[in-house]
Amino acid sequence: xxxxxxxxxxxxxxxxxxxxxxxxxxxxxxxxxxxxxxxxxxxxxxxxxxxxxxxxxxxxxxxxxxxxxxxxxxxxxxxxxxxxxxxxxxxxxxxxxxxxxxxxxxxxxxxxxxxxxxxxxxxxxxxxxxxxxxxxxxxxxxxxxxxxxxxxxxxxxxxxxxxx
Amino acid sequence: xxxxxxxxxxxxxxxxxxxxxxxxxxxxxxxxxxxxxxxxxxxxxxxxxxxxxxxxxxxxxxxxxxxxxxxxxxxxxxxxxxxxxxxxxxxxxxxxxxxxxxxxxxxxxxxxxxxxxxxxxxxxxxxxxxxxxxxxxxxxxxxxxxxxxxxxxxxxxxxxxxxx
DNA sequence: AGCAAACATTTTATGTTTAAAATATTGATC
DNA sequence: GATCAATATTTTAAACATAAAATGTTTGCT
Numbered sequence: 295x296x297x298x299x300x301x302x303x304x305x306x307x308x309x310x311x312x313x314x315x316x317x318x319x320x321x322x323x324x325x326x327x328x329x330x331x332x333x334x335x336x337x338x339x340x341x342x343x344x345x346x347x348x349x350x351x352x353x354x355x356x357x358x359x360x361x362x363x364x365x366x367x368x369x370x371x372x373x374x375x376x377x378x379x380x381x382x383x384x385x386x387x388x389x390x391x392x393x394x395x396x397x398x399x400x401x402x403x404x405x406x407x408x409x410x411x412x413x414x415x416x417x418x419x420x421x422x423x424x425x426x427x428x429x430x431x432x433x434x435x436x437x438x439x440x441x442x443x444x445x446x447x448x449x450x451x452x453x454x455x456x457x458x
Numbered sequence: 459x460x461x462x463x464x465x466x467x468x469x470x471x472x473x474x475x476x477x478x479x480x481x482x483x484x485x486x487x488x489x490x491x492x493x494x495x496x497x498x499x500x501x502x503x504x505x506x507x508x509x510x511x512x513x514x515x516x517x518x519x520x521x522x523x524x525x526x527x528x529x530x531x532x533x534x535x536x537x538x539x540x541x542x543x544x545x546x547x548x549x550x551x552x553x554x555x556x557x558x559x560x561x562x563x564x565x566x567x568x569x570x571x572x573x574x575x576x577x578x579x580x581x582x583x584x585x586x587x588x589x590x591x592x593x594x595x596x597x598x599x600x601x602x603x604x605x606x607x608x609x610x611x612x613x614x615x616x617x618x619x620x621x622x
Numbered sequence: 623a624g625c626a627a628a629c630a631t632t633t634t635a636t637g638t639t640t641a642a643a644a645t646a647t648t649g650a651t652c
Numbered sequence: 653g654a655t656c657a658a659t660a661t662t663t664t665a666a667a668c669a670t671a672a673a674a675t676g677t678t679t680g681c682t
Contacts, residue, residue: 346668374668375671399679400654400678402676
């Protein structure tokens with residue numbers, strides 16, 4: 295095991311110099327935080343359930359839609375490329391956690407759903423996942439939570455504008 | 459959770475339940491936001507300077523340390539694995555943007571620095587980068603900015619505790 | 623019907639990222 | 653001074669990610 299950054303955590307954010315702008319400082323802190331949590335969740339999923347974050351993510355999307363989703367839907371919701379979804383889905387299918395069946399009336403598309411085994415497996419994982427996230431983010435007050443949610447919504451809108 | 463009584467009050471149960479959902483919602487929003495910005499910056503760096511985000515990040519770490527950094531320092535500060543830094547540094551070195559020289563007194567380590575060309579190149583990119591970040595995050599009020607910075611610092615601490 | 627454009631997915635090539643094993647060096651201890 | 657653990661880096665294998673080309677399918681248009 296390599297165990298990076300286990301000791302004294304020197305990261306993006308703590309090395310920022312005074313000359314850097316407010317926005318950059320916020321961005322680096324945002325990035326650091328997200329990376330830390332993502333790394334933690336990835337490690338937990340791996341050690342507890344021997345699954346990767348992208349595979350968990352795909353299953354989570356399906357768990358919200360009992361009717362199933364097409365590959366394209368998954369690509370959109372997971373915000374990754376179609377080719378990527380193909381690969382991840384192929385693995386989950388080979389493990390028997392999802393199934394891909396033809397859609398009647400459209401022979402281009404597949405309808406992807408969780409198998410019975412996939413549902414059971416996901417239920418276990420989701421409970422643990424929720425607890426891990428709560429450990430990381432549960433310490434915020436209601437007010438802090440509200441501020442964060444509002445600010446993030448605004449940021450999301452602004453990035454959308456910029457991309458246009 | 460403590461769960462002292464045999465019959466748990468419904469509102470306590472549901473409060474916990476709700477709290478957990480809250481944390482997950484915040485996490486998903488945080489992740490989405492960060493990914494959106496990261497994707498934007500990655501695209502801009504690619505189209506404007508034909509460089510990837512990890513390469514830019516490595517150069518940014520070096521730009522802050524005129525004395526240079528070892529590969530291990532870089533790994534820690536970039537929060538990526540050592541093997542990853544090896545690959546990225548090899549590319550930047552072959553492009554003449556960084557140099558890696560032996561450290562006197564420690565034949566294991568390398569001292570990595572920006573070359574003259576690397577400094578010039580980074581200066582250009584950093585200016586554009588700051589503007590792109592400001593486009594995404596500059597719309598927040600001072601108060602919102604402060605709330606975000608405080609909340610993120612707390613989250614960072616909590617994740618650190620959890621990892622221990 | 624014929625044909626072109628759009629759609630849904632997979633394949634391919636390339637590159638990033640990680641974990642783990644491998645290599646080599648250093649320092650401490652006996 | 654021999655040995656062993658810690659350190660610094662590279663290499664390897666597997667998973668993930670993207671863009672772009674390829675493969676089929678559907679729809680609309682004439």
